[in-house]
Amino acid sequence: MPDRGVRERARALAEELLAPQAADVEAAGAVPRSHLDALAAAGLRRADGEDALAVVEELAAGDLATAFVWIQQVGVARWLGAAVADGGDERWAAQLDDLRTGRAHAGIALQAALRPGPAAVVARPVSGDDVHGDGWVLDGEVPWVTGWGLLDAVLLTARDGEEVLFLLLDLGEVRRGGQAVGLRGELLPLAAVRASRTVELHLDGFRVGADRLVARGQHAALLAGDAAGLRPNGSLALGLVQRCVRAMRTDDRHAERSAALAEELGAVRVRLDAAGPDDLPGARAAAVDLAWRAAAALALATGSSAVIAPSLAERTVREALFLLVFGSRPAIREALLDGLLASRRA
Template sequence: MTEGSALRRLRAGPGTGPGEDARVTDPVAAARGLAADLLAPEAAAVEAAGSVPRTHLDRLADAGFHGLTGPAEAGGADADPATVAAVVEELAAGDLATTFVWLQHLGVVGRLRSAGPPELRAAFLADLCAGRRRAGIALQAALRPGPPAIRARRDGAELVLDGAVPWVTGWGLVDLVLVAARDGDDVLFVLADARDGPTLTATPQPMVAVAASRTVELRLTGHRVPAGRLLHTAPLADLLAGDAAGLRLNGSLALGLALRCTRLVGPSPLDDELAAVRTGLDTAGPAGLPGARAAAAAFAHRASGALVAATGSSAVRTGSVAERTAREAAFLLVFGSRPAIRAELLVRLGAAGG
């Protein structure tokens, strides 16, 4: 399979025609068209440049995707979870790095919509839905059991944040970052400006894949944020108890990578396996989601191997679709992982007993 024929096959499927407003079409078809026309053809160049271009995020915003989970009154699409998952899958099939940056923004929109106080919703939600402002997340370091990696304390009309967040995506591309910080047994979710300064420093993370996502370690040293930027507060125990319920959407990244592989390989038994893995994610309850997530990541890893084999010797050339996809599949084996997901993956990959 040549590189050109691979891209032509990936472009197969309905899309958005010239002059057609993606906002008023089926968002899944619009995502498929945008991935085929822009994201997939430019994915290698994006990786080589080391940064997702702002123009890619502009195109996503123009298509209405920055407000996909936002309410209609703020200019959002108010999409249902199944539609959101399918859009993530289609975009990830085109370019994982761009989708990875955008997905963090979508999480902030959803959390602001569901838990934000009226004044923060009024100040930020419409701009975030339109893509006039873009947001990232710095959450997981404060949500792990054990000693907090990042703490918050109140000082008059300000919140003071201290600690480090090892994985923050989109630095330099986002205007705001939603930071989770511990205050005793509670977790505070704070909307901070994403600007380097004396109390906020970012160190690039060298990554084997999606390096263009501009993922950094973020260190906060006495960083002050107005108390009015507090989105909400929740007990850590409640967040940990409900963590599994939020695992479904990240699974769409693995599904998107596998979808890319199936389209490039052509009709094969992988098509039915992809449908089964997708159904497993869609139907799993909270208790079953870690296993379903592991199944998706393991399948994407195996599908990428099939793509390498189907492509042949050109797959080992740096920058080829197959080579990049194999590295991205390895990345998704650990992205957003949890102990239960890791344990299940080790079983599926033959490194532990079932």
């Protein structure tokens, strides 16, 4: 049974803490650590399953950049949880507890070694004869890593042949404003969610010890399982729609439209929740399509002032652009393009 209290706590924090500061946070270019700590202190990191998705949706309604940094940890918790369940190293149980209580916050850098084709980050094993002990030397580039300088750790994938290694890197030094030898984050000039501090990560002979290995798997098997993991990012789009529903409801002229949008939102959420791997790309596309239309509707309801920055409408439209392309897959992109250009085919 979903815990209604969790969604309500997330909504209250989104409305009282995140939304009022969203424009200032964007201007400052970094989600404050105090936001992440306040959300964790309210017990939101302990939410699982449907509750965790409801939290992401409510946070995204308030401030997408904060929700985006927040959601990164969902993937880390999943891999650490699996390692603990497999009877893995006890340190991972302790690390998972740190993440659930908010003593630490973590992100992911999965795409470089998980997407189809050759690996963008290669791991070369080093043996126990090496002065630094067992482990790997990593080289390559990760195109997107969110939360750089904000988070304590990142779960990074690297490839050794067909084997994918999931390595939890300690980013404490980077968070304190320092540098890690062989690791360089190049900040990307994003048009939306720039406070997420997303970087391109360069690894140049970066050394990682064998004790940082959380899991390993075969590239082909991991790719085959990819579609099953597409549900969580859909909640970012649901949150943006939720924001538009609530903003338009405050204007009597658009109350009916807001109610109709809320109904569409409910239907899209039901589809996402029910979808298996085959329907998840279509369900994700439907959520993003709705977010794109809802953002345009909010701009229209706002009128010409929607083009003056900073404003809720212009930020929401920029964030809808981000959602169109973020976390995409060929099947999601095809479904979106087919829907957007349907009138041309008729």
